[in-house]
Amino acid sequence: MSEDVGTKNKAVWEAESTHPELAEALKKELRRVVDPEIGLDIIALGLVRDVHIEDDKAELKMVLTTPFCPYGPAMLEATRQTAETFLKRPTTIEMLADVWDFSYMEEGAGDDWGLW
Numbered sequence: 001m002s003e004d005v006g007t008k009n010k011a012v013w014e015a016e017s018t019h020p021e022l023a024e025a026l027k028k029e030l031r032r033v034v035d036p037e038i039g040l041d042i043i044a045l046g047l048v049r050d051v052h053i054e055d056d057k058a059e060l061k062m063v064l065t066t067p068f069c070p071y072g073p074a075m076l077e078a079t080r081q082t083a084e085t086f087l088k089r090p091t092t093i094e095m096l097a098d099v100w101d102f103s104y105m106e107e108g109a110g111d112d113w114g115l116w
Contacts, residue, residue, distance in 0.1 A: 009103040015051040022053060022087065029086045033078045036071050042079060046104030049096055051083075058083060058091040063100045 015023040030048060031041040042048055042062075050061040060083055064072045076093050084091035 009046065009101070010106075011046060011049040011104070013048075013051040015053045019053045023051060026051065026083060026086055029082055030079060033075060033082055035065060035069075035075060037069075038065065040105075040109055042075065044106045044109040045100075046106065047075075047100065048079070049098065053087065053089075055089075057089050058087050059094060060091065061094045061096050063096050063098045063104075065100050067099075 013023055015026070027043050031043050033042045034040065035042065035045060035047075038045065045065065047062050047064065048060055049063060052059045052061075060079065062076065062079065064075070069075070076095070080091055080093050
């Protein structure tokens with residue numbers, strides 16, 4: 001995973017270069033997974049930091065908005081199931097120790113909060 005500081009802390013998924021057609025469609029599917037406390041999807045929040053796709057499996061690397069998010073386990077499982085169903089291959093999620101901050105969000109996603 002690499003990050004482009006020019007676009008805040010936007011995650012650049014490995015899959016965007018190895019499987020661009022799947023990566024873009026996967027983002028669309030993962031927008032169905034919403035953080036119930038914040039009301040925004042996990043892509044808008046920038047929670048999915050990387051996606052690695054192989055022929056027989058996939059792995060997503062994620063962070064949560066807070067370390068002890070009460071909805072964390074449910075969101076992780078919903079994300080895993082959504083990705084696995086869409087990609088049609090076993091999918092795992094690796095939780096990163098990174099601390100999420102508002103700069104991970106897509107541009108415009110924080111407008112309602114007065115962040116931009």
